[in-house]
Amino acid sequence: MSLVPMADILKKANEEYYAVGGFNINNMEFLQGIIWAAEETNSPLILQASEGAIKYIGMDYLVNMVKAAVKDTHISVALHLDHGSSYDVIMRCIREGFSSVMYDGSKYPFKQNIRMTKEVVKAAHSVGVTVEAELGKIGGAEDDVKVEDKDAKFTKPDEAEEFVEKTGVDALAIAIGTAHGVYKGKPELDFDRLKEINSRLEIPLVLHGASGVPEEDVRRAVTMGINKVNVNTNFQQAFTGKIRELLDNDPKLYDPRKYCGPGRDAIKAKVKEKIEFFGSKNRA
Ligand code: 13P
Numbered sequence: 001m002s003l004v005p006m007a008d009i010l011k012k013a014n015e016e017y018y019a020v021g022g023f024n025i026n027n028m029e030f031l032q033g034i035i036w037a038a039e040e041t042n043s044p045l046i047l048q049a050s051e052g053a054i055k056y057i058g059m060d061y062l063v064n065m066v067k068a069a070v071k072d073t074h075i076s077v078a079l080h081l082d083h084g085s086s087y088d089v090i091m092r093c094i095r096e097g098f099s100s101v102m103y104d105g106s107k108y109p110f111k112q113n114i115r116m117t118k119e120v121v122k123a124a125h126s127v128g129v130t131v132e133a134e135l136g137k138i139g140g141a142e143d144d145v146k147v148e149d150k151d152a153k154f155t156k157p158d159e160a161e162e163f164v165e166k167t168g169v170d171a172l173a174i175a176i177g178t179a180h181g182v183y184k185g186k187p188e189l190d191f192d193r194l195k196e197i198n199s200r201l202e203i204p205l206v207l208h209g210a211s212g213v214p215e216e217d218v219r220r221a222v223t224m225g226i227n228k229v230n231v232n233t234n235f236q237q238a239f240t241g242k243i244r245e246l247l248d249n250d251p252k253l254y255d256p257r258k259y260c261g262p263g264r265d266a267i268k269a270k271v272k273e274k275i276e277f278f279g280s281k282n283r284a
Contacts (some may be wrong), residue, residue: 136175
């Protein structure tokens with residue numbers, strides 16, 4: 001199967017009240033662990049790469065690995081750019097075959113974010129590519145995107161309505177108390193805000209920074225309009241944790257297949273757990 005636009009995957013999720021994982025790829029083991037888990041659970045999948053991951057893996061390697069991964073798959077898969085920082089980066093990803101992009105203009109003032117997102121939407125939609133945008137400012141750190149706690153800003157429902165109307169985006173990442181990376185304390189999600197935003201918008205909403213959010217809170221958010229849940233940190237922890245355990249237990253171990261393979265299995269098991277509680281199992 002070839003890659004599909006993320007809008008197709010999210011439309012069904014939105015109509016049927018479940019969420020699809022936006023799962024980050026950091027290397028080949030991540031890609032395989034994630035796609036194998038999605039295939040075995042018959043779940044649609046959004047594979048996403050940050051600019052940092054593209055730089056680390058290399059654009060050609062990344063795109064061709066993903067093409068190889070989806071060649072014989074029966075599930076719907078979108079390849080999505082996570083936190084695209086500029087029009088140029090986004091155009092490059094579209095040219096290389098991404099079926100979806102996120103333009104993150106959240107660092108700009110509201111009007112500028114609208115103007116720049118609108119330009120991206122115009123170009124992406126002309127070639128059938130989906131666009132996710134961000135409004136408010138999600139805290140924490142994701143590669144080069146770093147937002148101090150004092151600078152994090154919750155999404156305002158009035159602004160969300162105006163933003164979606166003026167830009168025509170397909171999906172909106174909202175700030176309701178989550179943060180990228182490892183949490184310092186227990187995250188407190190603003191469910192009233194989510195309810196208000198969802199009541200004003202028709203499009204799917206996206207929850208970033210979901211790794212440290214308790215399962216029941218993610219489930220609740222999904223029943224309230226979240227249709228895409230991003231996870232990266234949990235898979236990094238699963239992969240690295242397994243490798244650390246194996247190397248600590250056996251100082252003579254040197255064949256990377258003997259620790260990266262189990263690391264990949266650990267990612268796969270985590271992905272299956274997420275798919276189960278996002279509700280996307282058997283929806284491919
Ligand atoms: P985590 O750091 O919580 O895994 O979030 C990832 C994310 O939101 C990617 O955009």
